[in-house]
Amino acid sequence: MKGKATSFDIAHYAGVSQSTVSRALRNSPLVNEETRKRVFEVAKELNYKVDKNASNLRTQQSSTLALLLFEDPTADDSQINPFFLAMLGSITRACASEGYDLLVSFQSTSADWQADYEDSHRADGIILLGYGDYVDYQAKFRSLIDQNTKFVCWGASVDNRPDLTVSCDNYGGGKLAAEHLLKINRKDCAFIGDASEHSPEFFARYQGFKDEFTRHGVTLSERKMANAISTEESGYHATRSLIANNIAFNSLFAASDLIAIGAIRALKEAGIKVPDDVHVVGFDNIAVASFTNPPLTTVQQDTTLAGQMLVNNLLKLIRGDEVENTLLPPRLIIRGSSV
Amino acid sequence: MKGKATSFDIAHYAGVSQSTVSRALRNSPLVNEETRKRVFEVAKELNYKVDKNASNLRTQQSSTLALLLFEDPTADDSQINPFFLAMLGSITRACASEGYDLLVSFQSTSADWQADYEDSHRADGIILLGYGDYVDYQAKFRSLIDQNTKFVCWGASVDNRPDLTVSCDNYGGGKLAAEHLLKINRKDCAFIGDASEHSPEFFARYQGFKDEFTRHGVTLSERKMANAISTEESGYHATRSLIANNIAFNSLFAASDLIAIGAIRALKEAGIKVPDDVHVVGFDNIAVASFTNPPLTTVQQDTTLAGQMLVNNLLKLIRGDEVENTLLPPRLIIRGSSV
DNA sequence: CGACATTATGACACCGGTGTCAGGTTCGGA
């Protein structure tokens, strides 16, 4: 036998028509039990596998989802945000358990990505991760929707957003962090991150954080805020600049764990002790968080659940079922950096 | 326009035949430049994308690689070995830069995985990562090769292994670790890992390590070895058992960083100071390694290069070019756990 | 001007399945 076996080969050896082979292998009730058995035997014998291309072409669906990872460009190109990696893992798992394959692809935010995957019938739907370019997302998402592309987005569920999202309750997570610091009376707090609408996740975290402080009669000082994107480097430099400006604080809320880790490095370098002088709270609970020195108190996002919800919601969308935006509950994990 | 546009739609609007459309879009030199321009315009207008299923079916290739991740079953199912995640990232990148898509899938070692992906024409080739079931790999690999399946394996390049491998020079890496400990005179060394042929990577690391010690006239004691698989938990328990048996040592070589991290936890718990009482050296240089307390000295495997080589070699294999097993040089990274 | 190469295009079979339709067999009931 040269090349792969086709259903015609099976038909030949099993002494039936190719149509019957196709039906038998897909467990159609139309086919006689004995015939089916014979077909399966021959198929096994010839090590036959259905050609997915032919099958997909005919049925116009692929049993495949595409995961597009958008990454903020970083200096060190090789490093991938560990939070995304964790999501990638859980999404892969969730896909597998639903019988779907997963195509993974990195995209640059600026590129004209345009959801090639679904248009070209390689995937039935798309999961967008880290699509941070919120300036023009409205237009892009609208055009996707106009093309009837099925996609789900991980990110902040901003009002009037046209797409379907799954996200962590960032606002609630910010509140959790604030509650914690308020309870232990560390009210002089700095914030490292980006509290503008440009990064809605960070914005929501800050809002929840701030509102909780306000509710307790504490006003956060704008001077104690520094901008950072979600990298260790950026967190380090932002924190250094606060220190350089002689801005004092006894606690620090970082918009992500990577930022927090960079912040801790800057603090240590300046001779400021964590947690004695400054309590630090991060966000994400990436794997590294429990190994930092001191271990990092953080707001956990449940990546396993997130992956499942992304996949489930996307599949619902593909099937045409009713779907709503999903908000996942965060959880505060207290470790050595704030006790 | 209902549904996606096909090449017939383009042909209709551009006033040419469907054949010409197909040729024009693939930049065939046979087609007139003006015709091509018109076709491209219409295609853009209609937001046309080539149907990959049809294209793949006809050409019998998919421009897609499959990555199969085999994981040793762990208690905490959700955690994925961070080293593999890093590899996943670099492989994805390498695929993208070669114009290939990547299908990712988790497999259980025991399952009858059988390389469905290539047989079903979903992928042109397969990358195997973490295929630890070395007991019967010969048979499985042989059958894959018999079926003319193109695949590359990340792992130890054992003699007589029938498959194509890319791997880190584990033996050399073990030597590096040994050199380091010998130089700083920490010769009373424990080894945590699996030094049997069942996990050839660990075996090679241990061999290189041991041989270097032997070369310096130092014999490693078998009593100071404990078995562990590559998880933090396993490293923790293995180290605890050494301690519980009152086995003394002033340095410890762990077959992987995860094991090393578990070992450090066990040592600390027993009141043994790292690095003062025991120097610890790991293997892999996962992201966490620089954040542990103390930061972990380790033998780095260059995952970026590894991903590139895996993809490049696999593509060569697919194209029918000559390919040889690849051995990547390790690098010692000295951090606080051993100074 | 005829022979022939060059260029550009269309018609058509083909990849390997799936779904529809028509037809043959068997069997129970009238």
Place this chain on the structure above:
DNA sequence: TCCGAACCTGACACCGGTGTCATAATGTCG
């Protein structure tokens, strides 16, 4: 015995491209 339902099977069109072959139009040269 005849009829219709139930069951099973084969023939065939079809999914949307790609590659081959035939052919028309244009150019070249003796």
